[in-house]
Amino acid sequence: MADEIKLPLDSFEKLTKGDTLDSEKIAAPSLTFVQDAWRRLKKNKGAVISMWILILFFILAFGSILWSPHDPNAVNPQFANLPPKWPGIGINGLNGTLVQAGERVNAYAQAGAGANVHYIFGTDYLGRDLLSRMLYGTRISLIIAVVATFFDLTIGVTYGIVSGWKGGRVDNFMQRVIEIILSIPNLVVIVLLILILKPGMTSIILAIAFTGWTTMARLVRAQTLEIKEQEYVLAAETLGESSFKIAFKHLLPNLSSVIIIQTMFTIPNAIFFEALLSYIGIGISSPKASLGTLLNDGQKNFQFLPYQMWYPAIVLSIIMIAFNLFGDGLRDAFDPQSQSRG
Amino acid sequence: MVDYENGKKVLEVSHLKQYFNVGKSDEVRAVDDISFDIYEGETFGLVGESGSGKTTIGRAIIHLYQPTSGSIKFNGEEIIGLKDRQKMQKFRRDMQMIFQDPYASLNPRMKVKDIVAEGIDINHLAKDDDDRSKRVEDLLETVGLNKDHSSRYPHEFSGGQRQRIGIARALALEPNFIIADEPISALDVSIQAQVVNLLKDLQRERKLTYLFIAHDLSMVKYISDRIGVMHYGKMLEIADADEIYAHPLHDYTKSLISAVPVPDPEYERTRQQLDYDAKLEHDDKERKMVEISPRHWVRASEDEIPMYQKRAQAESLVKD
Numbered sequence: 069m070a071d072e073i074k075l076p077l078d079s080f081e082k083l084t085k086g087d088t089l090d091s092e093k094i095a096a097p098s099l100t101f102v103q104d105a106w107r108r109l110k111k112n113k114g115a116v117i118s119m120w121i122l123i124l125f126f127i128l129a130f131g132s133i134l135w136s137p138h139d140p141n142a143v144n145p146q147f148a149n150l151p152p153k154w155p156g157i158g159i160n161g162l163n164g165t166l167v168q169a170g171e172r173v174n175a176y177a178q179a180g181a182g183a184n185v186h187y188i189f190g191t192d193y194l195g196r197d198l199l200s201r202m203l204y205g206t207r208i209s210l211i212i213a214v215v216a217t218f219f220d221l222t223i224g225v226t227y228g229i230v231s232g233w234k235g236g237r238v239d240n241f242m243q244r245v246i247e248i249i250l251s252i253p254n255l256v257v258i259v260l261l262i263l264i265l266k267p268g269m270t271s272i273i274l275a276i277a278f279t280g281w282t283t284m285a286r287l288v289r290a291q292t293l294e295i296k297e298q299e300y301v302l303a304a305e306t307l308g309e310s311s312f313k314i315a316f317k318h319l320l321p322n323l324s325s326v327i328i329i330q331t332m333f334t335i336p337n338a339i340f341f342e343a344l345l346s347y348i349g350i351g352i353s354s355p356k357a358s359l360g361t362l363l364n365d366g367q368k369n370f371q372f373l374p375y376q377m378w379y380p381a382i383v384l385s386i387i388m389i390a391f392n393l394f395g396d397g398l399r400d401a402f403d404p405q406s407q408s409r410g
Numbered sequence: 411m412v413d414y415e416n417g418k419k420v421l422e423v424s425h426l427k428q429y430f431n432v433g434k435s436d437e438v439r440a441v442d443d444i445s446f447d448i449y450e451g452e453t454f455g456l457v458g459e460s461g462s463g464k465t466t467i468g469r470a471i472i473h474l475y476q477p478t479s480g481s482i483k484f485n486g487e488e489i490i491g492l493k494d495r496q497k498m499q500k501f502r503r504d505m506q507m508i509f510q511d512p513y514a515s516l517n518p519r520m521k522v523k524d525i526v527a528e529g530i531d532i533n534h535l536a537k538d539d540d541d542r543s544k545r546v547e548d549l550l551e552t553v554g555l556n557k558d559h560s561s562r563y564p565h566e567f568s569g570g571q572r573q574r575i576g577i578a579r580a581l582a583l584e585p586n587f588i589i590a591d592e593p594i595s596a597l598d599v600s601i602q603a604q605v606v607n608l609l610k611d612l613q614r615e616r617k618l619t620y621l622f623i624a625h626d627l628s629m630v631k632y633i634s635d636r637i638g639v640m641h642y643g644k645m646l647e648i649a650d651a652d653e654i655y656a657h658p659l660h661d662y663t664k665s666l667i668s669a670v671p672v673p674d675p676e677y678e679r680t681r682q683q684l685d686y687d688a689k690l691e692h693d694d695k696e697r698k699m700v701e702i703s704p705r706h707w708v709r710a711s712e713d714e715i716p717m718y719q720k721r722a723q724a725e726s727l728v729k730d
């Protein structure tokens with residue numbers, strides 16, 4: 069094969085002297101840390117899809133403040149327990165029919181609803197639109213996610229950096245405090261809070277503020293202990309940089325991957341915590357909706373009207389899976405050492 | 411050459427002790443009662459095996475550690491326990507450090523420009539942004555890098571280039587004393603010469619004084635005027651570089667030099683490695699540095715002095 073290849077003379081080009089002399093020149097384009105991470109993240113299909121799903125959920129959930137198909141709390145007993153009905157679709161399960169006593173009946177006709185009444189995800193036992201309630205519930209979950217992130221980034225990161233940077237006795241004391249906090253179950257904290265406050269967002273947020281940041285603090289501390297021995301931190305010290313500036317210029321940027329990744333794992337935990345509390349009835353209370361309360365309402369009718377539980381359950385699962393996959397993708401993207409796992 | 415008779419002592423280290431975990435069961439005496447002086451314009455090489463306390467000395471001198479006891483005088487001024495902010499900042503500007511690992515000594519999240527300019531920013535040396543970039547570009551050219559490298563990140567550079575960036579950062583404050591902590595041990599042999607020659611050129615141009623820490627004896631001999639040999643946190647022998655290499659007096663130094671490989675297969679076949687029995691140092695005898703021949707100091711006890719003097723005579727270092 070090799071000797072058959074014939075290249076015409078003019079396909080070669082003479083190098084000028086300047087080309088060879090400049091050996092210190094770097095030709096590759098300069099990629100910043102974030103660009104490099106983004107390039108790696110894009111290769112991970114699951115993470116990219118999860119990211120778009122999460123963006124979509126955020127837009128839908130927060131967009132429903134401006135426009136929602138129905139009022140999520142408006143009671144309409146006439147249209148109670150209507151199954152999903154999609155305009156123009158005749159498939160069983162999406163056409164507004166139900167199986168009652170072995171026979172498929174048109175629930176919308178029974179309720180006396182007009183031809184132009186459509187509930188895409190159906191209604192609950194008080195005739196409230198399930199789609200609107202799910203949008204509202206998702207919003208609550210995402211707000212919890214944002215709040216948990218906020219505490220992780222403020223309390224958790226600061227606590228971890230101070231503990232790791234100071235070291236010695238301060239570190240020892242701060243770590244014992246974390247252990248004490250960790251030894252109290254979350255559920256006990258929230259029950260104690262409910263004794264003082266009403267069940268609702270405030271008590272959930274306070275419970276997260278009290279316990280949610282400990283894992284972040286521990287991770288950040290461990291990483292800080294490692295980074296502060298790095299020679300570039302020593303170099304900054306010999307140049308006379310103050311501790312505060314070292315924390316911002318040298319520690320935080322190098323902690324960023326740990327912080328971002330841990331945030332992505334805190335969020336699903338917080339969402340699940342809220343859903344659990346609402347499900348057992350000490351979280352968000354009616355008439356407000358959250359994915360947890362929707363599940364609780366839905367499971368009462370699960371045998372007859374399974375859609376009332378299926379849809380919130382699916383949404384909650386998708387959010388959890390999406391955050392986990394996205395978090396995994398971010399970890400691979402920010403931490404090139406974990407690349408080998410593909 | 412350095413004038414040792416009338417020359418100015420830049421750094422005087424006396425009875426420096428640096429212990430870790432003092433009073434605990436795992437107390438470490440990393441540096442134990444070490445004294446030496448460094449004269450203006452010279453390169454003082456510090457050699458010893460891993461864990462002998464070389465790096466600890468460097469870090470104690472530049473205030474990264476708080477020494478347990480002893481005194482370090484820089485330009486005649488005591489620097490241990492220096493509290494005054496202005497004096498401290500002045501000291502930081504006069505003394506800088508080049509680090510061992512070029513892969514760990516540059517912050518991977520910062521651009522070369524910002525790494526080199528860190529000292530400039532801290533001391534507000536630049537008038538404005540243009541002045542700052544100009545200074546950075548000048549420094550990069552001083553160490554032989556392109557000035558358009560300033561907007562790149564450390565991971566885009568090779569080990570030798572990174573080490574030169576580290577040197578540029580140290581030079582930014584225009585120090586007159588530089589501690590080079592094994593600056594070449596992490597580099598390829600071909601790159602080592604490049605960095606060492608750069609350090610030598612800079613010394614000539616900027617009248618720098620070096621404390622050069624290394625474990626590679628041949629490279630230390632090449633760059634140093636005088637060499638100190640360390641072992642287990644103690645200084646064993648100090649002498650001129652050529653003399654310590656040709657006529658070592660202490661058994662440990664002899665053993666160390668006999669371990670240096672020579673790129674000559676004929677010689678290598680016959681090279682005898684001298685073993686050194688470290689137990690000899692632990693016989694509870696009082697030992698201190700004794701000047702056996704001019705500017706050749708050996709750590710010895712009273713009864714060992716005649717032995718070393720005899721050795722010196724055998725090597726014809728002392729007359730009569």
